[in-house]
Amino acid sequence: MKKIALILFIISDLAVLVSEFTGISWMYTIGKPLIMISLLLHYLLACEPINRSRALILAMVLSLAGDVLLMNEAYFIGGLVAFLAAHVFYIFAYRQHRREESENALLGLQRVRLAFPIILAGTGLVVVLYPVLGDLRLPVIIYASVLSLMAINALFRHGRTSTGSFWMVFGGAVLFMISDSILAVNKFLEPVQHAGFLIMSTYILAQYLIVNGLLNHPHE
Template sequence: MKKLALALFLLASATELTAHLFNWPTVRHFSKPLLMAFLGLYYYLSVEKSELSKLVVLALVFSWGGDVLLMYQPKHELYFIFGLASFLAAHLFYIFTYKQFRSEDTSNALMGVQRFRYSFPVILAGTGLITVLYNHLGDLKIPVVIYALVLVLMVLNALFRFGRTSLSSFSMVFFGATLFMISDSLIAINKFLMPVANSGLWVMITYITAQYLIIEGLLKHKQ
């Protein structure tokens, strides 16, 4: 059954990207809400019920909410704000998830100077984006800055799993978290700074890949 759920997720993903490529907004009203629904089903069917993480489920539920709300942002700015809040909650649940999906053994973890050195590029990217966008945010300065800070924390907590899980689990989750940051950055640049060519397509490619890698990486935690 989990293979069927994964196949449905991939089918919904392909449909969503094709709808972006050929500008089929009606199709996207069906394909986009199905993305996190099928990915959540895949996660649910891939774990023993005793090991099901409510944090992962909540992260996917709020991601689904953000997906749906952002579809309607052209109609009213409130949809963007509520979509932002939904994804903010998703990132917070992912932060707690990363803390849950790591071992207590810190003998191989990033410590001290190492932790700072590897964190620096992520922090630099986040603060750089805020600096570039800040004067263009208007009334949304505070919510967007808060969102960006939480997004950076989400990526850093994925980074801090290094040495506390399997290499495959760490790599997939960290790469997924980084792609999530890229996806959100593209949305912000396109909305507040300047148009990005094929932004919708690139946003969804990075977003879909990010969410899949995070879930697949978490599933590999105990292997």
């Protein structure tokens, strides 16, 4: 069953990415919701019931809701809110999947120094977009802040989990920021060539890495 879930995930990914180049709308309509459905199924089958994280499950369900809502421009704000909530639950999931005490954990100035590029990236995007956001300024600022906080919490797992788990989750969080940044620039600032493909490919890989990174956290 685990293999079936991953095969479904790969097929849905390919359907969405191919549709971005071919314009075949039914592939996108069917494939996009199946991305998170199949990934959630993969998580449930791969994780022992005792180790399942409700926060991670909620994050994936909210991501699914965001995916569906963003398929219609009229529900952009609804999609934004769904992904905002998903990032909050990802933060909770990250904190569940880390050791509380570790000699290699980031401390004090280390945290500030390593988190600074993430803060700079999130702030820089808002500064660039601010003049063209209009009534969406506050929602986008709040979203960018929570998105940056999600990536920072992924960073703060350093030394508190296995090396593989850390890099997968942190890499996924960074890719999530990249995906949302491309989406924002394309929507509000100027068209980005092959935007749909770039947004979805980075998003798909981000979700996969986050979920499998948390699956690889060594439970005691």
